[in-house]
Amino acid sequence: MALHEKDMIRENLLDDVYASASLAHSLPKYRIPDTEQDPRHAYSVVHDELMLDGNSRQNLATFCQTWSEPEVHSLMDECMDKNMIDKDEYPQTAEIESRCVHMLAELWNSPEAANTIGCSTTGSSEAAMLAGLAMKWKWRAKRKAEAKSIDKPNMICGPVQICWHKFARYWDIELREIPMERDRLIMSPEEVLKRCDENTIGVVPTLGVTFTCQYEPVKAVADALDKLQADTGLDVPMHVDGASGGFLAPFCSPDLVWDFRIPRVKSINSSGHKFGLSPLGVGWVVWREKEDLPEDLVFHVNYLGGDMIDFALNFSRPGGSIVAQYYNFLRLGKDGYRKIHTACYETAEFLANEIEKLGPFEIIYNGQMDAGIPALCWKLKDQEAEGYTLYDFANALRSRGWQVPAYSMPANRQDLVIQRILVRHGVSRDLAVLLLKDMKRSLDFFEKHPDHASLAAEEASGFMH
Ligand SMILES: *Cc1c(COP(=O)(O)O)cnc(C)c1O
Numbered sequence: 265m266a267l268h269e270k271d272m273i274r275e276n277l278l279d280d281v282y283a284s285a286s287l288a289h290s291l292p293k294y295r296i297p298d299t300e301q302d303p304r305h306a307y308s309v310v311h312d313e314l315m316l317d318g319n320s321r322q323n324l325a326t327f328c329q330t331w332s333e334p335e336v337h338s339l340m341d342e343c344m345d346k347n348m349i350d351k352d353e354y355p356q357t358a359e360i361e362s363r364c365v366h367m368l369a370e371l372w373n374s375p376e377a378a379n380t381i382g383c384s385t386t387g388s389s390e391a392a393m394l395a396g397l398a399m400k401w402k403w404r405a406k407r408k409a410e411a412k413s414i415d416k417p418n419m420i421c422g423p424v425q426i427c428w429h430k431f432a433r434y435w436d437i438e439l440r441e442i443p444m445e446r447d448r449l450i451m452s453p454e455e456v457l458k459r460c461d462e463n464t465i466g467v468v469p470t471l472g473v474t475f476t477c478q479y480e481p482v483k484a485v486a487d488a489l490d491k492l493q494a495d496t497g498l499d500v501p502m503h504v505d506g507a508s509g510g511f512l513a514p515f516c517s518p519d520l521v522w523d524f525r526i527p528r529v530k531s532i533n534s535s536g537h538k539f540g541l542s543p544l545g546v547g548w549v550v551w552r553e554k555e556d557l558p559e560d561l562v563f564h565v566n567y568l569g570g571d572m573i574d575f576a577l578n579f580s581r582p583g584g585s586i587v588a589q590y591y592n593f594l595r596l597g598k599d600g601y602r603k604i605h606t607a608c609y610e611t612a613e614f615l616a617n618e619i620e621k622l623g624p625f626e627i628i629y630n631g632q633m634d635a636g637i638p639a640l641c642w643k644l645k646d647q648e649a650e651g652y653t654l655y656d657f658a659n660a661l662r663s664r665g666w667q668v669p670a671y672s673m674p675a676n677r678q679d680l681v682i683q684r685i686l687v688r689h690g691v692s693r694d695l696a697v698l699l700l701k702d703m704k705r706s707l708d709f710f711e712k713h714p715d716h717a718s719l720a721a722e723e724a725s726g727f728m729h
Contacts, residue, residue, distance in 0.1 A: 281308045318665060324685045324699075325669040327508055327538045327637075331690030335595070336588045340543055346583030348384070349574075351565050357583045358565075360590045367593055369550050371514045372506075372523040372532050381557050382550030383575055384536075384586050388507035389427035390577050391533035391549035394561075395503045396431040398531060398551065399466040401558040402501070412462070420459045421468040422451030422480050423674050425507065428468065437465065444677040449473070449628070450480045453488035460492060466501045466530075471509025471522055475673055476629050477639035477684065479509055482522035482529070489528055501530045501556075508637045510534025510548075511541075515602040516609065517634045530556040536589045539605065539637070541596070541689055546585035604689050608638035611696050612687040616640040618700050622707060624650050628682060641684040652710050654683045660706035666699055 281287065286305050291297060301309075320330040343357070351358040361384050369380035385391040400417055407414045418438040421428055432439035440459040442451045450473055460467070467489065469480035482504055493499050504522060506513070511534055513520050523532060529552065536546035551557040563574040596604070612631025620627050625642040629635070644650055654670035661668050670683040687696075 276302075281305055318667065321690060321695075322665045323667040324687075324691070325667050327535070327686055327688070328544055329537055329541055330688065332541075332543055332588070333595070336543060336591060339587050339591055340584040343582070343584035343587050346587070348581040348583045348586065349576075349579050351574075354583065357587060361583075361586050364586065364589050364593065365548070365550060368510075368534070368548055369524075372510065372550060374524045374550065374552060376553055379554070380550060381554050381573060382548065383573055384589075385533075385547040385549060385576065386545055386578060386581060387537065387547040388425075388505065388533050388535040389430070389547070391535075391547040392425075392427045392505060393431050393434075393577060394575055395531040395533055395549050395551075396428070396437070396465075397435065397561060398557050399501060399503060400435060400437065401561055402556070403463075403465040405558065407462075416463045417465045418459075418461070418463050419465050419468060420456055421505075422470060423449070423473055423475050424468065424470060425474045425505065428505070438463075440464075441674075443675040444673055444680075446677075449476045449673070449677065450478050451485065453481065453484045456485050457488055457492060460489070460498060460500050462498065464498075464500050466503050468503050468505055469522075471504055471506040471513060472637040475671075475684075476636070476641055476682070477508075477631075477686075478629055478636040479513070479520070479522070479634075483520075483526060486526045486528045500528075502526070502528045503531045503533070504529055506532050506534045507547075508535070508538050511536075511539035511601070512605055512637055515598060516605050520634055524552050527552075537585060539688075540589060541592050541601070541604070542589040543585045545582055546589055605638060606633075608687040608689065608691065609633045611691060611693050612638045612640050612685070614693065615685060615687070615696050615700070616642075619703070622703060624707070631687065638687040639685060640687075641682045643680060643682045647681075650710075651714050654681050656710070657703075657706060658683060660709065661699075661702060664702045666702060668699075 281304055284305055286301055287309065291309055323330065346354050346357045348357065348361070364384065365382040366377060366380055369382060370377040374380050385394065396419070403417060404414050416438065418440050419432060420440045422442050423444060424441060429439060431437065442455045442459070451469060456467055467485060469482045469485055471479050471482065473480060486502060489500050489502070510532055513522060523529060531549060531551045533547060533549045534540065536542040536548060537544045561575055565574050609631055616627050616630035619625055619642060624644055626645045627640065627642045629641050631638050631640045644654060647653060658668055658670040668683055668685055670681055672678050673680045673682065
């Protein structure tokens with residue numbers, strides 16, 4: 265080898281990443297490059313671009329986990345190759361999934377926790393899809409048995425997360441979404457009853473409504489449906505969307521009756537990656553009893569001797585976040601979950617009190633345990649008087665990295681704009697105080713520069729929606 269070639273190779277090996285020849289120009293963005301890159305160089309390029317995403321810990325919009333213990337990182341790494349669908353290949357991962365289902369059934373007071381039926385999913389959206397399908401199948405079988413028409417199924421809910429709009433559209437269900445009315449921002453038993461008929465496949469209350477974070481009144485709705493059945497014979501089942509609340513209420517509001525203690529509740533979904541404290545990619549759905557999940561929707565796997573069901577929209581799917589869910593159950597126990605979530609509720613209430621003291625805001629939901637999830641939301645007392653909007657305020661906070669979303673309500677309160685903070689594991693009291701300081705700073709700025717506020721908003725509005 266010629267001397268100069270050796271020098272060149274040595275030089276390449278020792279190159280500082282950012283002084284390397286391959287990073288001396290921008291890499292192609294919309295076509296695969298022709299040649300290979302040094303892994304360190306490619307890593308730096310990708311890693312650095314991700315900086316522009318912002319800091320997830322300051323994202324107070326998301327319900328999902330943004331902090332995990334080092335042990336969870338290790339398990340996720342160890343499970344990179346675990347394919348959840350290969351229950352034969354990875355029987356222990358499948359066994360762990362099955363244990364989690366039983367633990368959740370017990371947590372949600374299933375009458376038959378030891379003999380329960382349920383599965384993991386990629387999140388609550390897939391779980392909702394599966395639970396919704398089960399409701400549709402059950403309704404259809406009943407209608408067929410009575411020789412009645414099956415072409416107009418409907419489902420009743422309050423202001424729901426988008427996954428239920430998807431479910432309704434994909435599977436041809438009429439969604440009877442109860443509109444908001446003045447200060448009533450969630451479903452009420454009266455409004456549910458008005459919409460029930462023989463084509464109702466189910467009523468779906470949400471435990472932790474996306475817009476305001478409040479719990480819908482599951483028990484009161486169930487009682488109303490009991491009365492409806494007594495009066496008319498109409499028997500309408502319920503599914504609870506406990507995407508957030510399913511991992512909160514059992515620990516922090518044990519006296520709130522919302523789960524399988526109510527016989528009418530036939531299934532429950534929850535997001536492991538929200539208040540289940542697991543990394544992204546896991547949700548759960550559990551049915552009250554085996555009969556609540558129609559047989560012909562389910563594919564059975566008998567490799568494990570037990571009753572391992574395969575009911576999913578995906579085939580291959582990563583196992584790591586399911587394993588991490590199991591780790592969390594063992595690591596934290598019920599006490600640990602209660603402690604973490606209680607700290608979040610206390611910080612939410614603290615923030616609600618302090619934000620109210622700032623002056624211009626009226627708190628709509630203050631993170632009160634038993635009423636909703638550890639979160640808070642507010643509106644402007646008088647938008648005209650202030651000369652800025654909540655979109656302006658969100659944009660001002662964004663300049664310090666905080667993502668505190670402002671958004672308008674669905675029908676019939678599209679006029680109402682609110683702003684919301686989710687207090688999750690890792691949103692510490694100290695961080696909350698730093699946020700409050702930035703809130704005060706932004707309001708002071710608006711006061712001194714009234715013209716700047718709305719200008720900034722116009723630029724931001726596209727992005728904020
Ligand atoms: C987040 C959420 C969903 C969707 O859950 P994913 O786990 O994100 O798929 C559904 N319903 C409610 C109430 C939610 O908060």
